Amino acid sequence: xxxxxxxxxxxxxxxxxxxxxxxxxxxxxxxxxxxxxxxxxxxxxxxxxxxxxxxxxxxxxxxxxxxxxxxxxxxxxxxxxxxxxxxxxxxxxxxxxxxxxxxxxxxxxxxxxxxxxxxxxxxxxxxxxxxxxxxxxxxxxxxxxxxxxxxxxxxxxxxxxxxxxxxxxxxxxxxxxxxxxxxxxxxxxxxxxxxxxxxxxxxxxxxxxxxxxxxxxxxxxxxxxxxxxxxxxxxxxxxxxxxxxxxxxxxxxxxxxxxxxxxxxxxxxxxxxxxxxxxxxxxxxxxxxxxxxxxxxxxxxxxxxxxxxxxxxxxxxxxxxxxxxxxxxxxxxxxxxxxxxxxxxxxxxxxxxxxxxxxxxxxxx
Amino acid sequence: xxxxxxxxxxxxxxxxxxxxxxxxxxxxxxxxxxxxxxxxxxxxxxxxxxxxxxxxxxxxxxxxxxxxxxxxxxxxxxxxxxxxxxxxxxxxxxxxxxxxxxxxxxxxxxxxxxxxxxxxxxxxxxxxxxxxxxxxxxxxxxxxxxxxxxxxxxxxxxxxxxxxxxxxxxxxxxxxxxxxxxxxxxxxxxxxxxxxxxxx
Numbered sequence: 001x002x003x004x005x006x007x008x009x010x011x012x013x014x015x016x017x018x019x020x021x022x023x024x025x026x027x028x029x030x031x032x033x034x035x036x037x038x039x040x041x042x043x044x045x046x047x048x049x050x051x052x053x054x055x056x057x058x059x060x061x062x063x064x065x066x067x068x069x070x071x072x073x074x075x076x077x078x079x080x081x082x083x084x085x086x087x088x089x090x091x092x093x094x095x096x097x098x099x100x101x102x103x104x105x106x107x108x109x110x111x112x113x114x115x116x117x118x119x120x121x122x123x124x125x126x127x128x129x130x131x132x133x134x135x136x137x138x139x140x141x142x143x144x145x146x147x148x149x150x151x152x153x154x155x156x157x158x159x160x161x162x163x164x165x166x167x168x169x170x171x172x173x174x175x176x177x178x179x180x181x182x183x184x185x186x187x188x189x190x191x192x193x194x195x196x197x198x199x200x201x202x203x204x205x206x207x208x209x210x211x212x213x214x215x216x217x218x219x220x221x222x223x224x225x226x227x228x229x230x231x232x233x234x235x236x237x238x239x240x241x242x243x244x245x246x247x248x249x250x251x252x253x254x255x256x257x258x259x260x261x262x263x264x265x266x267x268x269x270x271x272x273x274x275x276x277x278x279x280x281x282x283x284x285x286x287x288x289x290x291x292x293x294x295x296x297x298x299x300x301x302x303x304x305x306x307x308x309x310x311x312x313x314x315x316x317x318x319x320x321x322x323x324x325x326x327x328x329x330x331x332x333x334x335x336x337x338x339x340x341x342x343x344x345x346x347x348x349x350x351x352x353x354x355x356x357x358x359x360x361x362x363x364x365x
Numbered sequence: 366x367x368x369x370x371x372x373x374x375x376x377x378x379x380x381x382x383x384x385x386x387x388x389x390x391x392x393x394x395x396x397x398x399x400x401x402x403x404x405x406x407x408x409x410x411x412x413x414x415x416x417x418x419x420x421x422x423x424x425x426x427x428x429x430x431x432x433x434x435x436x437x438x439x440x441x442x443x444x445x446x447x448x449x450x451x452x453x454x455x456x457x458x459x460x461x462x463x464x465x466x467x468x469x470x471x472x473x474x475x476x477x478x479x480x481x482x483x484x485x486x487x488x489x490x491x492x493x494x495x496x497x498x499x500x501x502x503x504x505x506x507x508x509x510x511x512x513x514x515x516x517x518x519x520x521x522x523x524x525x526x527x528x529x530x531x532x533x534x535x536x537x538x539x540x541x542x543x544x545x546x547x548x549x550x551x552x553x554x555x556x557x558x559x560x561x562x563x564x565x
Contacts, residue, residue, distance in 0.1 A: 004550045046557050047524065053505040054525045056436055062399065063432050066406045 007043070014044050155360050159242040159280040159294075160184055160196075160210055162353040163313075165220045167194075167212035168330050170313065171280035171357055172295045173201050176208045180362040184212070184355035188248065196357075199330075200320055205266060205312050206295050209320075209330065210357075224349040225282075226336035228289035229311050231258060238270055240294055240307075241347060242281030243356035250347060251278070253303070260306040261296065267306045268292055274305040280357060283307040287339035288346050390453060394442045406435060409457045412483060416458070417465060419480050430468070434460040437495075451486055459485040464495060504563035511559050516552035523549055 001009070012018050013026050030037050158175035162168070169184060176182060176198055185193045199211040232238065232255045239252045253272035260267025270283065274297050283292040292307035317330050338346045385393070385404060393401030410431055417427035437460050441447045449456060462485050469479075509517050515537060522528045522536070534545035 004547070007550065007553070042561075043557075046560060049501055049505050049560070050520070050524060050556070052440075053502050053509070054521060056502060059402075059436060059439065060432055062402065063406055063435060066403050067410075067428060067432075070407055070410055 010040055010043050011047070013040070014047065155358060157243060157277050158357045158359065159244075159278060160355045160357040161280070161282045161293075162220055162223060162355075163209070163317075163332055164330055165223060165333075166329065167217055167219065168199060169196060169210040169212070169355065169357075170282075170293060171208050171210060172293070172308075173203050173206045173208045174295070175279050175357065176201070176210070176359055177203070178361040179359045181360040182210065183358045184210070185358065186352055186355050187246075188351040200316070202316050205308060205316060207293070207308060207313060207316050209316070220353065222335070222337070223333035223353060224336070224338045224346075225284060225288050225290050225353075226333050227310050227314060228285060228291050229314055231309070231311075232268065232285060232291045234258065237286045238272070238283050238291060239343070240270075240272055240274070240278065240281040240283050241350060241354050242274075242278040242294065243354075244275035244277035246356075248351055248354065249278075253305075255291075256304065260308075264306075266312050267295070267308050270294075270305050270307055271303050272305050273303045278305070282350075282354065284346075284350075288336055288341070288350070289339070387453060391442060391449060394439060402435075402439075405438075405453065405457075409435075409454055412454070412458060413461045416461065416480075416482055419482070420465060421469065422465065426465075426468070430461050430464050431457075433464060437498075455484055455486065458483045459488060463488045467495065501564065504560055507563050508556055508560040512552065512556050516555065519545070519549055520552055520556060 009018075009022075009026065013023070018026055030040065156175075158171055160169040160171035163170045179198065182196045182198075183193055184196050185191065194212045194214040194217050196210040197213050199209045201208040234255055234257070236255045237252065238255055239250065241248055241250055243249070251272040251274060253270050255268050256271045257269035259265050260269055268283075268291070270292075272294075274281075274294060278294050279296070281294040282290055283294055285291050290310050290313075292309050293313065294305055294307045297305045314332065317332060320330055338349045341349065385401065390401055390405060394405065410427075413431045413434070414424060414427045417430060418424070422430075434457050438453070438457060442449070451459075462479065462481070466479060512520075519533065519537060522533050523530070528536075530542040530546050530549070533549075534540070534542045537545065539545040539548065
């Protein structure tokens, strides 16, 4: 049997055309000779590839004809972009309201000419930082001050939460900017109170990293949540935990906008009712991934809060690593162990890492 | 139906949708029904074009990618054990997404985010055998090109169109079928040699 005949034999076998004795001896050879078996397999693969290649080429030629047809009719103009469609459907009413509010606001402002000069100030005043100014305390302090001529401390509270196991916490810059002394307190499984110091602050992003400086501090257990750096979607359910008063308060809402106050792209707008003291509270998505940190609210609009995006928290932490010697100190949590839990269990896991931040600032003389 | 353009355009895109169910389409593609292929092709392209354009691509990119995805779908459906677990359109979109992600990475233009317009299934890295296919069929295309004529026609007539040796010898002007057969053997061996040199 020469080579040509051998390949005819192989091809006949592959085509299923061998019968009787010829088939039996082929199969026997296949069993006994591994080299032959390999040769058969190789030939099968080769022929199959040739056939498939040709089939693909034919299909491509076919598709090119369809394609010409499509091009001729410019058929894709009929593609309705599903996202845009929904976007308009969803937002036209909102936009109408927003537009009328805008017109009204403009009219009011124009009506009172004096206000034009104060336009900027006024808009800033719509944004309210959410540190909990204890006005009453302030006043009392003031009268005390007058009476005693001393430089007493003024206190307010905000929220801070743990971002590392070795005692770094995150809060808002505005909450700590004039701080003289600070303490964090968790009031859950056990009451812990630690003294903290500012480790790093970023006024523009309104973020501050605090460090627990307390001999009693032993380190946290593994943090239960992780950061999420991609952008959260509109309408995604989010929640926050914070200390607007003496107790931990849970708030739930949705991502209402991918930009914050006056289109600030560092922030989200979230539809969570927040109060002073919510500042510095973590904003988590449904699965317990951290998507931001609450930092303010709109004074003229109920239930519109703002949160700094997690991405910028990471940026801040990354910039630390470049700048400073103590780089390995701040390592953000990587693993979310609460993502499959129900909300109450998620909160139980998180609550020990969320603190009431007490800030004392020295009154200027 | 008056045949001015917009009517016709919507017509040929939309009207068929009333006639073919998803199951019809799958069965049709499995059988190699050309009408169904045309329908599927025309129906799904706009979404893919949109996707590619929105993600830094051109319409030529979209076309190449899309045709590759249709081929993937076609080949998958030919496998008997393949079960389509989602809508056809989702499958096509997902394959295109996967292919485009790969392209963007190759070009170094992937910035970590893809803008999506449809739901999709995230395929595993090698689930679609994209690279393997590229390699295999690329090698075969090159080999056939290098083989040249009349060899490639001779092989296609025999192996693809299943013509008899007698018919081939008449068509190609060989003196007899045996002669044609010898010629075919030589051509096949040459192709095989080139192919495996390229393939490896």
